[in-house]
Amino acid sequence: MEQNKGQKFAHYSIQFACLQKLKKNGLITVDEYEAIKKRLMSDFNVVSNLAA
Numbered sequence: 001m002e003q004n005k006g007q008k009f010a011h012y013s014i015q016f017a018c019l020q021k022l023k024k025n026g027l028i029t030v031d032e033y034e035a036i037k038k039r040l041m042s043d044f045n046v047v048s049n050l051a052a
Contacts, residue, residue, distance in 0.1 A: 012044040 003011070019040065023033040041049060 008044060012040060012046060015040055016049070 016037070019028075019033060019036055022028045023030070028036070037049070040046070
């Protein structure tokens with residue numbers, strides 16, 4: 001079943017929020033955070049992340 005744009009954005013938002021929490025709690029480095037963020041943005045076709 002294909003997800004619509006809203007569902008994809010919601011999925012991206014949840015993953016991004018989890019990523020931010022990992023960084024905030026010191027569980028990943030800034031370099032790891034940037035690499036994962038870049039991959040998430042690529043996977044979900046996100047051009048700009050104003051929340052970052």
